[in-house]
Amino acid sequence: MTVLxxxxxxxxxxxxxxxxxxxxxxxxxxxxxxxxxxxLVPMLYLILSGxxxxxxxxxxxxxLPHPWVWSNYASILESAVFWQAVLNxxxxxxxxxxxxxxxxxMAAFALSRYTFRGRDxxxxxxxxxxxxxxxxAALPLFLMLQKIGMNDNLFGVAxxxxxxxxxxTIVILRPFMRAIPGELEDAATVDGATRIRFFVRIxxxxxxxxxxxVGILAFVTSWNTxxxxxxxxxxxxxxxxPLAVAMFQSQYSTDTARVFAYTALSMLPALxxxxxxxxxxxxxxxxxxxx
Amino acid sequence: MARAExxxxxxxxxxxxxxxxxxxxxxxxAPPKQRSARRKRIxxxxxxGPPLILFIGFVFVPMIFAIWYSLYNWNGYGPLSDFIGLQNxxxxxxxxxxxxxxxxxxxxxxxxxxxxxxxxxxxxxxLNRRMRGQTxxxxxxxxxxxxxxATTAVMWSMLLSHGGPVDSLLKSVGLAALIHxxxxxxxxxxxxxxxxxxxxxxxxxxxxxxxxxxxxxPELREAAAIDxxxxxxxxxxxxxxxxxxxxxxxxFLAVIGSLQLFDIVWIMTLGGPANxxxxxxxxxxxxxxxxxxxxxxxxxxxxxxIISFVFALAYQRYALRRDTAGALTRAVG
Numbered sequence: 001m002t003v004l005x006x007x008x009x010x011x012x013x014x015x016x017x018x019x020x021x022x023x024x025x026x027x028x029x030x031x032x033x034x035x036x037x038x039x040l041v042p043m044l045y046l047i048l049s050g051x052x053x054x055x056x057x058x059x060x061x062x063x064l065p066h067p068w069v070w071s072n073y074a075s076i077l078e079s080a081v082f083w084q085a086v087l088n089x090x091x092x093x094x095x096x097x098x099x100x101x102x103x104x105x106m107a108a109f110a111l112s113r114y115t116f117r118g119r120d121x122x123x124x125x126x127x128x129x130x131x132x133x134x135x136x137a138a139l140p141l142f143l144m145l146q147k148i149g150m151n152d153n154l155f156g157v158a159x160x161x162x163x164x165x166x167x168x169t170i171v172i173l174r175p176f177m178r179a180i181p182g183e184l185e186d187a188a189t190v191d192g193a194t195r196i197r198f199f200v201r202i203x204x205x206x207x208x209x210x211x212x213x214v215g216i217l218a219f220v221t222s223w224n225t226x227x228x229x230x231x232x233x234x235x236x237x238x239x240x241x242p243l244a245v246a247m248f249q250s251q252y253s254t255d256t257a258r259v260f261a262y263t264a265l266s267m268l269p270a271l272x273x274x275x276x277x278x279x280x281x282x283x284x285x286x287x288x289x290x291x
Numbered sequence: 292m293a294r295a296e297x298x299x300x301x302x303x304x305x306x307x308x309x310x311x312x313x314x315x316x317x318x319x320x321a322p323p324k325q326r327s328a329r330r331k332r333i334x335x336x337x338x339x340g341p342p343l344i345l346f347i348g349f350v351f352v353p354m355i356f357a358i359w360y361s362l363y364n365w366n367g368y369g370p371l372s373d374f375i376g377l378q379n380x381x382x383x384x385x386x387x388x389x390x391x392x393x394x395x396x397x398x399x400x401x402x403x404x405x406x407x408x409x410x411x412x413x414x415x416x417x418l419n420r421r422m423r424g425q426t427x428x429x430x431x432x433x434x435x436x437x438x439x440x441a442t443t444a445v446m447w448s449m450l451l452s453h454g455g456p457v458d459s460l461l462k463s464v465g466l467a468a469l470i471h472x473x474x475x476x477x478x479x480x481x482x483x484x485x486x487x488x489x490x491x492x493x494x495x496x497x498x499x500x501x502x503x504x505x506x507x508x509p510e511l512r513e514a515a516a517i518d519x520x521x522x523x524x525x526x527x528x529x530x531x532x533x534x535x536x537x538x539x540x541x542x543f544l545a546v547i548g549s550l551q552l553f554d555i556v557w558i559m560t561l562g563g564p565a566n567x568x569x570x571x572x573x574x575x576x577x578x579x580x581x582x583x584x585x586x587x588x589x590x591x592x593x594x595x596x597i598i599s600f601v602f603a604l605a606y607q608r609y610a611l612r613r614d615t616a617g618a619l620t621r622a623v624g
Contacts (some may be wrong), residue, residue, distance in 0.1 A: 028417055028420070028422070031414075031417060032417065032418075032428060035414060035432065036428070036431055036432075038490070039431055039432055039434065039435060039490070039494070040431055040434070042446060042447070042450055042490075043434070043435075043446075045450070045456060046446050046449075049456075060459075061454075061455055061456040061458075061459040061460075062456055062459055062460055062463065099345065103341050103342035103345055104342065106337075106338045106339070106341065106342055107338065107339055107342040107343075109338060110334075110335055110338040110339045111339075114331065114334075114335060114338075116331070116335060122339070122343075125346075126342075126346065129346065129350050131547075131599070131600060131603050132350055132354075132596075133547065133551045133599070135551045135553055135572055136551065136572075136592060136595055136596050136599060137350070137353050137354065137357075137592070137596075139357070139575060139576075139579045139580065139585070139588045139589060139591075139592050140353035140354060140356050140357035140360075140589060140592050141349065141353045142580070143353070143356045143357065143360055143585060143589060144352060144353045144356045147356070159345065159349055160349040160353075162345060162349075163345045163346050163348065163349030163350050164349070164350060166342060166345065166346050166350075170342075195334060196334060196337075220437060223439065224437075224438070224439035224440065224441075225439075226439065226440060226441045226553070226554040227553050227554065227572070227576070230576075230580075231576070231580050241439070242439045242440075242441035242442070242554075243441070245439075245441050245442055245445050246441050246444070246445060246558050249445045249448070249449075249558075256449065259445065259449060260449060263442055263445045263446050263449070266439070266441075266442050267438055267442050270437045270438055270439065270442075271434070271437065271438070273437070274434065274437040278430055278433070
């Protein structure tokens with residue numbers, strides 16, 4: 001009863017507001033429907049077309065699968081090349097993410113809870129990294145990696161990605177660690193804990209939400225990176241998923257249905273991470289930008 | 292390099308001016324204090340050393356490599372011996388294809404601000420209303436952003452292929468007249484790519500603007516409504532001005548993103564046809580990596596970096612100055 005009346009009360013306020021809006025409600029829904037269609041239909045189309053044959057696609061590009069064909073997806077899921085690319089992407093993303101999280105939280109700890117000369121200068125140095133997009137540095141990185149013999153090496157991709165993830169990591173973690181009350185640290189000190197121990201046992205567990213955000217950001221960024229692996233990796237068995245998708249398209253350009261299936265499968269990992277972690281991802285990205 | 296120094300100085304100055312002590316156990320007696328000072332130094336070295344090495348090693352050192360290689364004519368084989376001074380720079384700056392590429396980047400940036408931004412603001416205002424399925428809507432709009440650009444590019448190049456799904460859709464709804472060579476027409480290709488870029492990135496901009504809208508206290512709107520302001524007036528005179536800082540960050544990100552455009556363009560068109568969709572990075576990749584003119588490619592990297600950096604500094608100086616929030620703002624001090 002109370003819920004109902006509260007809802008009705010809000011409804012009244014709503015109508016009052018609605019009377020003044022400059023775009024009508026049906027108009028709103030029409031716009032939203034349009035946006036949804038443009039956003040989601042291409043992806044749905046891709047997934048569905050993977051269940052058709054190239055012949056079906058040729059005779060009617062916009063029909064539904066009839067009959068449903070599993071062979072496109074099955075042949076990709078059985079191919080070692082696809083899983084090799086997934087594995088490569090995963091190795092690079094895990095290494096890059098782990099490094100960014102561990103080193104980023106260490107730096108954020110030092111920059112948030114120690115007082116020392118040049119601290120703000122150091123923070124500025126790290127944040128200046130936000131102005132260096134990885135794409136700009138891809139060729140220079142390649143030249144450097146070549147010099148130190150790390151070309152065509154998964155770590156030659158993972159290490160730069162970690163380095164380029166550090167600024168965002170630190171920018172997100174520092175205010176978070178800063179906000180944790182000093183009394184906690186005093187209490188830990190009184191109990192005989194060193195600061196490093198305080199960091200590992202108390203501060204890091206308390207920073208979990210921010211750490212998850214930072215980790216997901218680094219992972220998704222690494223997973224999707226294209227130019228750096230394109231330049232650095234030359235052996236096809238080292239290719240990451242984005243490279244493999246682009247290569248597959250040029251190799252099988254006549255077998256449209258298979259390319260659709262391959263592309264749809266390549267969307268899955270990022271999409272599932274997104275579904276599980278959207279709260280952290282969206283909040284984190286926005287937080288990162290608004291500082 | 293001058294920049295690093297000046298930011299350091301400013302940092303030090305701020306440190307001196309603002310006593311922002313956070314913690315630090317009270318010192319008791321000289322010897323323990325000395326010991327704890329040494330201890331602190333060791334701790335700071337352990338904590339900051341590894342991240343600094345990684346960061347400087349992979350973010351700043353490559354830039355030095357780029358500057359160094361840009362002074363040579365080097366195709367990837369043999370020693371770096373053909374020193375040609377600034378000749379590479381001359382080649383880049385006077386090259387007509389590079390000019391075209393730069394122009395394309397600028398066109399994409401301008402289109403983003405002129406077309407994407409108003410649409411994003413409009414949609415953010417719509418999605419900011421209370422309605423059923425709001426969260427699901429926001430997620431749906433955001434989804435393309437998490438795909439890799441490579442996936443997006445392959446997907447759209449299939450959809451837009453001649454006689455492909457988009458064309459046949461247009462035909463089936465009686466709009467066959469609208470069918471074009473989306474990716475093969477020199478006059479159209481850049482706008483097709485702009486559409487794909489918009490498809491992928493608009494959701495992120497909308498979520499950013501939504502966060503900005505949610506930061507506006509509802510009391511302001513209510514007060515204006517009580518004073519008899521119409522919904523349009525509230526939007527125009529209250530919401531938009533208060534959204535200013537978010538919009539300025541949005542523009543910054545859009546322009547920097549436009550200058551870095553590569554994945555989608557390279558996979559969909561290779562910068563063609565006839566350079567009609569060349570961007571600075573496709574130009575860089577083609578000349579630097581594909582044709583293994585590494586010295587020249589390094590030069591393009593340096594030039595691209597300088598362009599991005601000058602924009603970032605100028606934008607910070609003239610547009611972001613008023614916004615106190617945000618690390619980006621502080622970063623370019």
